[in-house]
Amino acid sequence: MKKMKILLGASALAIAGFLMVAADHIDAPDVASTSSDITDFYAFQGQNENNIAFVANVQGLLSPMATTSATFDENVLVEINIDTNNDNVEDLVIQAIPRNGKMYFFGPTAPTATGLNSIIMKDATQTVVDITAYGEIAKVTTNSNGIKAFAGPRDDPFFFDFAQYSAILAGDATSFNNPGDDTFSGTNVMSIVVEVPKSMIGGSGTINTWVESKRK
Amino acid sequence: MKTIKIVMTALLVSAVSFNCSSDDDNFTTTPTPTTLDFSGTYNQADQMGRPAVNTVFVSSGSKDGFNTTIPSEQNAAFQGMFQANLMGLSPAFANPGDMNALGQDAAAFTGLLATDVLNVSLDGTTTFYDGTNVLTGRALADDVITVELLLIFGGEDFTENPALSNDNVNANDKPFLASFPYLASAW
Known part of the structure; x- marks a missing residue:
C-alpha cells in the first residue's frame, strides 16, 4: 500500500511535469505555471436570483505554503467576455486588474474593440475591493449598482481524479477507481468573483461567456 | 525556518494592522482610477469557456494556438481536430450513427465543443447538467468531469463503458458557501 502511494506520488509529479491538467489548469505551454494561467x-x-455570479480562477495547484506568498500580477488583466446575441463575439466585458492591494473591476461595458488585444475601460462602471490576504476573512464589496466583488486566495473548487485519467490515457490503467482520488484536494487558487445584476448583461435569454487573461 | 516564521508573523501583523486602518479609509477619499496607471494594451495569454476542453480535445502542439484564437473563429480552425481526437478517445464514435446521450454524433458534439464558450441562462437554473437542464451555466458543485466523461464514453444512454465514464470524485474537498463569494476558504 505504501509502495503504491509512493508510485502514485511519483506519477502525479510526472503528470504535473509533462501533461496538461484539467479543467484549464496548466493547459498550454505558454501559460503553464505563470500568473496568467487560467484554471x-x-x-x-x-443567491439573489436577479444576479449572475462569475468566478475566474488563476494560478492553480497552490499548496497552502505557496498560497501565503501568492499574488495577482498587476500586468495581467482578467477579462470576462459576454456575448448577448449568439455570434460568439463579446458585446460586453467585465475587466479585473489589481493595483496596490486592491482589485479594480470595470464594467459590464461594451469594449472599444473586440478580440485578442484590450485596453482597460477605465471610464466604465467601477467596483473596487481590497484583495483578501491568505488566512483573512473574505473581504467583499457591493457598489451602488448592485455589483459584488471579491479577489483573493480560495480553495480550488475543481475536483477530478486527474491522476487516474492520465494513467488510463497512458495505458497504465483500464478504469477509474472507486472511490476516486481528487487530484486537486488541498490545493488553492487565486480567485476573482464578481456578481452582477442580470439586467446589466442582457436581462433574459441565454448569453455566451468566456474568460481571458491578457498581459501587458 | 525560524526566520521565515518571524518574517511571516511580521507580515501577518502588518496585514492585520493594515486591515484595521483600512476600515477607517472607508470614510476618506479612496484613490480614483485616474490617479492609477491603467494605460497600455493587454495581449491575450489564456482563455477558457467550458471546462477541460483545451486539455482533452486540443492536440499538444496546438494548445497555445487554441488559447489565442477568438471563439468566433475556433470552429473553423479546430472542429476537425476535435472530432479526430474524440474518435481516438472513444472509437465507437467512428461507427455510423453512433451518438452521445444528447443525440449528437461526433461531428455535432465536437461542433458544439470547438466553440469554447459557456452558455448561461438568465432565466432560471444554471447548471452544466443536472439531469434535466443541459448547458445552462456552470455551478460550483456541478460534476462537470463526469458529465463530460459520460458524453465521451457513455454512449446513447450513459450505460456504455462504465469503467471510463465516471471518475468517482463527485464533490469538492470543502463545502461551498451559500452566499457570496461562494468558494470555500483557502487551505
Whole structure:
C-alpha cells in the first residue's frame, strides 16, 4: 500500500511535469505555471436570483505554503467576455486588474474593440475591493449598482481524479477507481468573483461567456 | 525556518494592522482610477469557456494556438481536430450513427465543443447538467468531469463503458458557501 502511494506520488509529479491538467489548469505551454494561467471559469445564478455570479480562477495547484506568498500580477488583466446575441463575439466585458492591494473591476461595458488585444475601460462602471490576504476573512464589496466583488486566495473548487485519467490515457490503467482520488484536494487558487445584476448583461435569454487573461 | 516564521508573523501583523486602518479609509477619499496607471494594451495569454476542453480535445502542439484564437473563429480552425481526437478517445464514435446521450454524433458534439464558450441562462437554473437542464451555466458543485466523461464514453444512454465514464470524485474537498463569494476558504 505504501509502495503504491509512493508510485502514485511519483506519477502525479510526472503528470504535473509533462501533461496538461484539467479543467484549464496548466493547459498550454505558454501559460503553464505563470500568473496568467487560467484554471477555471464558472457562471451561475447568485443567491439573489436577479444576479449572475462569475468566478475566474488563476494560478492553480497552490499548496497552502505557496498560497501565503501568492499574488495577482498587476500586468495581467482578467477579462470576462459576454456575448448577448449568439455570434460568439463579446458585446460586453467585465475587466479585473489589481493595483496596490486592491482589485479594480470595470464594467459590464461594451469594449472599444473586440478580440485578442484590450485596453482597460477605465471610464466604465467601477467596483473596487481590497484583495483578501491568505488566512483573512473574505473581504467583499457591493457598489451602488448592485455589483459584488471579491479577489483573493480560495480553495480550488475543481475536483477530478486527474491522476487516474492520465494513467488510463497512458495505458497504465483500464478504469477509474472507486472511490476516486481528487487530484486537486488541498490545493488553492487565486480567485476573482464578481456578481452582477442580470439586467446589466442582457436581462433574459441565454448569453455566451468566456474568460481571458491578457498581459501587458 | 525560524526566520521565515518571524518574517511571516511580521507580515501577518502588518496585514492585520493594515486591515484595521483600512476600515477607517472607508470614510476618506479612496484613490480614483485616474490617479492609477491603467494605460497600455493587454495581449491575450489564456482563455477558457467550458471546462477541460483545451486539455482533452486540443492536440499538444496546438494548445497555445487554441488559447489565442477568438471563439468566433475556433470552429473553423479546430472542429476537425476535435472530432479526430474524440474518435481516438472513444472509437465507437467512428461507427455510423453512433451518438452521445444528447443525440449528437461526433461531428455535432465536437461542433458544439470547438466553440469554447459557456452558455448561461438568465432565466432560471444554471447548471452544466443536472439531469434535466443541459448547458445552462456552470455551478460550483456541478460534476462537470463526469458529465463530460459520460458524453465521451457513455454512449446513447450513459450505460456504455462504465469503467471510463465516471471518475468517482463527485464533490469538492470543502463545502461551498451559500452566499457570496461562494468558494470555500483557502487551505
